[in-house]
Amino acid sequence: MKRFIGFVKKEFYHIFRDRRSLFILFGMPIAQILLFGFAITNEINNVDIAVLDHSKDATTKEIINKIAASKYFSIKQMITHEADITSVFEKGQVKAVLNFENDFSKNLINDHKATLQIVTDATDPNTANTISNYINAILQQYQLELNKGITTPYQIVSQTRMVYNPELKSVYMFVPGVMTIILMLVSAMMTSISITKEKEMGTMEILLVSPINPFQVIIGKVVPYIFLSVINAIVIVLLSIFIFHMPVQGSLFLLGFESVLFIVSALALGILISTISKTQQTAMMISLMGLMLPVILLSGFIFPISSMPVPLQVISNIIPAKWFIIIIKGIMLKGVGLQYIWKETLILIGMTVFFIALSVKKYKIRLE
């Protein structure tokens, strides 16, 4: 035991001697979470649109004003020819063009019907779809005003209640996601080189002839990083509470426990990478190239998992980040206790044990 403590102490010294790395380690996540918390949103605001008004009458002006007045759109330019639509799109200046037909107002009065084309640049399908929906909603509203007094019988109107995030803030979605990416990658990257570095620097031999066993080496390598990552996690949680006003509806204690669990699972994954790679470069590339995109794309951080094709939904189960995101959203936003997230917790525990067991098995007690 005393030997083991000595080993852990040595590892701590190694880490704290490298001031520059420590600065990077703590500075970066803070900068990232601040940047993303304020900047990233999947709401639509101030989308630039162009208008092609063949009619130029009172009604079209009114509609244009209504659209310009909404916070979603700003009218960037008026164009005069159909051909201009192509060129504004090709230059990437606007995302949509409103194309009013000839005699819009006249048609509306005479035929009770007038037509407006909403041309969107659907290279980004999500934005295109949302733009089209929002403009439609504004027009519906305008139509209701025009039709005031005309009763339409038998109406069922839905009263929607948005639970857990009534203001539909996207920061509630992004803060847990960014927290997960940071903890996952920083943790895995830290430990992924811990053993390879010894191999590459030639100090592995010394470790091997020392009387501490493989299991102790691995645990001893992980312990200091648990300490560092927990500080990182605390800083991130404090920032999200005090700066982004993320609620913590559930127990702070449970949040802490689950965070430590997730950190340990990520560190263990890093150790596993470390035992199977020969050089630091390989280890870093595996942890960065191998983890970054899958964690961003398959964890449910940005894209809803339920919309993915079934094989991918199955694959997403092996991403620890997926389970952690479910857990922290549950605790912070829904306020659930362990009885609601025990399954996710068990999965994380299972993964951690698996990573550690495999690392111990793969850890070579002889040099090649």
Place this chain on the structure above:
Amino acid sequence: MKTILYIIQKEFKQIFRNKGMLPIIFVLPVLQLIILSNAATFEVQNIKFGYIDNDHTSTSRALVEKFNASEYFNVLTDFPSESKASAEMLLGNVDVVLDIPQYFERDLQKEKYMNLGVTINAIDGAAAGVENVYVTQVIQRFNQNLKVDLQQVSDQQIQPVNINTIPLFWYNETLNYKTFMVPGILVLLVTMITLFLSGMNIVREKEIGTLEQINVTPIKKSQFIIGKLFPFWVIGMALLTIGLLLAKVIFQVPMVGSLALLYLYTSIYILVILGIGLFISNFTDTQQQAMFIAWFFTVIFILMSGLFTPIESMPKWAQIVTEFNPIRYFVEVMRMVMLKGSGFMDILPHLLKTLLYAFVMNGLAVWRYKKTT
């Protein structure tokens, strides 16, 4: 010239000698492109729908049937009580709950107007907004049917005006996400590989002590750097080629514009990334530090590139920050050239900014690299 060729040869040998790296450089990105492109969709489908039917009449059943028939909603569950429904929502087993009150049918006949409670899990605000639109659409269609079934002729005297909207989705009529995401993810993969490899390169020699040996050789600073970076540039272009082929063959992503233009842009773009990588490499003491910094910028570049979330929606200061994001330009150019067929003049502003960026970054990197340590 000969010196550069030698160092290029040496670098290539070093890269390809490390058998562990080859699959990471070529196989991992290809696999990710093929697999992950399918994951990136904002389409809201398979909405887990539940309802509480307190009415049990033909009208309430008909309404539920409408939801059942809609392609967006599935797994219909009839919850016995509201508390059971909210418990299931806490567990995440249901996204949308429709609450049909008692006497729904009777009151609708009588009042001709009825409020229905809909509860939506809004943690993902964007998805919740879309779900709300779908719910409203289904109910509106149901209203239309009601009118046909129950409406009396006398109601229809004043004709309401109607503004017809025709949405046209240009360049991607079917709103296919893959058309949009495959080029974007390809951009990310090319960027990550070239940045990480170049970022680790010189610091690695520093860490294992071989940089000193190079410093005492008669090679010039610029020769050394060009020799270091050229192999990564080749790898980046090779990845782009493989990726474009896969995009065409597997995902049928259109290639409307000029392929040559895309290559021209990419050849300059990779120089920017290599410049950044080199700068990081010169700036740091260990490979780990280099990778942490590279990771830091990559995450920022990716999330602020406009690929996953729209740039216009960001606050003004953040939009200014994106001006310095190389991935943003690459994503835009990819979309413009591949999907819209934009020409040289259309992408010229992007091209010039990228070129300037390449000069600045490589200039900084060379300036920072000191032959004497």
